[in-house]
Amino acid sequence: MESPGQLLELIRAADGITRSDLAMRSGLARSTITHRIESLLDAGFVVEAGEARSTGGRPPTLLRFNSESGVVLVADLGATHARFAVTTLDATVLADVSMDLLIADGPEPVLRRTMATFDELLATVGRTDADVRGVGIGVPGPIDFAAGRPSDPPIMPGWHDYPIGARFTDRFGVPTLIDNDVNIMALGEFWLSDPRPTSMVVLKIGTGIGGGIIVDGQILRGAKGAAGNVGHIQTDTDAVCNCGNTGCLEGVAGGAALAAELRAAGYDTVNTRDVVALVIEGNADAIAVVREAGRRIGGMLAGVINLLNPESIVINGDLVRAGQPLLAGLREAIYHRATALTTNDLQVRASHLGDGAGVIGGAVLVIEHVLDPAVVDAELDGRVGAVA
Numbered sequence: 209m210e211s212p213g214q215l216l217e218l219i220r221a222a223d224g225i226t227r228s229d230l231a232m233r234s235g236l237a238r239s240t241i242t243h244r245i246e247s248l249l250d251a252g253f254v255v256e257a258g259e260a261r262s263t264g265g266r267p268p269t270l271l272r273f274n275s276e277s278g279v280v281l282v283a284d285l286g287a288t289h290a291r292f293a294v295t296t297l298d299a300t301v302l303a304d305v306s307m308d309l310l311i312a313d314g315p316e317p318v319l320r321r322t323m324a325t326f327d328e329l330l331a332t333v334g335r336t337d338a339d340v341r342g343v344g345i346g347v348p349g350p351i352d353f354a355a356g357r358p359s360d361p362p363i364m365p366g367w368h369d370y371p372i373g374a375r376f377t378d379r380f381g382v383p384t385l386i387d388n389d390v391n392i393m394a395l396g397e398f399w400l401s402d403p404r405p406t407s408m409v410v411l412k413i414g415t416g417i418g419g420g421i422i423v424d425g426q427i428l429r430g431a432k433g434a435a436g437n438v439g440h441i442q443t444d445t446d447a448v449c450n451c452g453n454t455g456c457l458e459g460v461a462g463g464a465a466l467a468a469e470l471r472a473a474g475y476d477t478v479n480t481r482d483v484v485a486l487v488i489e490g491n492a493d494a495i496a497v498v499r500e501a502g503r504r505i506g507g508m509l510a511g512v513i514n515l516l517n518p519e520s521i522v523i524n525g526d527l528v529r530a531g532q533p534l535l536a537g538l539r540e541a542i543y544h545r546a547t548a549l550t551t552n553d554l555q556v557r558a559s560h561l562g563d564g565a566g567v568i569g570g571a572v573l574v575i576e577h578v579l580d581p582a583v584v585d586a587e588l589d590g591r592v593g594a595v596a
Contacts, residue, residue: 293567394427502537
């Protein structure tokens with residue numbers, strides 16, 4: 209039997225639906241539909257909006273999901289900069305802001321800045337704490353997703369096992385979901401793809417390198433939430449990585465490694481953006497370094513493609529702004545090393561969303577949780593209990 213939360217799923221999937229259609233699709237009696245829809249209307253999940261075409265008599269009223277009934281706060285925290293947003297319950301961004309923010313400064317200053325920015329965004333869109341339905345945070349390191357805590361993140365000193373979500377849940381009284389920044393980026397890329405692929409690998413190439421994997425519309429996290437940590441796949445070099453090992457892909461092809469390589473050649477490159485700036489200027493050394501990085505990363509991706517056979521590969525992160533040298537190197541290695549069948553119709557492209565993908569994905573992560581039928585039913589039961 210369809211619960212109110214399950215009826216809400218049907219309403220969300222439709223662009224307007226009548227009570228009669230809901231009764232037909234769910235098999236519920238009209239009286240039951242009426243009672244359950246009233247609870248969704250009272251809670252603000254659903255609104256009556258317009259009329260359906262009449263087949264005779266009074267036109268039936270259309271029901272629509274009320275995406276404006278609450279907001280989601282999202283922080284996509286990278287190694288050196290962050291993006292924050294407030295969205296509706298259909299992941300429409302109402303306001304957002306980007307800023308430089310060093311994750312290595314530690315959890316206290318970073319999360320204080322995050323909370324202050326959330327306050328500023330809420331004020332910008334005229335919302336209050338009472339409107340917040342959930343909070344999503346992405347961080348650039350491995351996450352124990354079930355616990356919502358970082359696990360030995362190599363570029364996040366002081367963050368290991370830190371209870372990131374506690375201060376936001378305590379403040380707003382809502383769920384706070386923590387995930388790896390590339391996972392939420394992958395979810396955002398998937399959510400706004402048209403058509404949506406059955407499977408997708410999203411690679412973020414910035415200071416480091418990380419991957420997010422989508423299979424059948426779901427993030428593939430692995431047993432401990434560490435799937436996609438491709439920056440630490442072994443290469444044929446002895447370069448020292450931030451994780452303490454040698455030969456990691458990130459240690460030779462990540463943005464920090466490329467900046468160091470060019471710095472050793474006499475260029476004033478501090479970070480990935482400096483590398484990209486040289487490429488855009490047409491600097492031959494920078495172009496060669498980035499293209500070789502693309503080949504190395506493409507070699508890794510060829511293995512991922514042979515293993516997972518994804519429909520789409522999307523490249524995001526600061527280094528993707530280098531454009532053709534990076535993508536040419538990637539494609540060269542992928543099509544040379546991956547099998548013919550896995551690359552037949554494979555799409556390899558730069559992101560269309562840029563750093564906006566993460567906040568969209570973080571919002572979707574929260575929305576799919578707070579609008580899960582079981583969660584909605586529990587909330588409605590709580591409202592009934594409170595009234596009683």
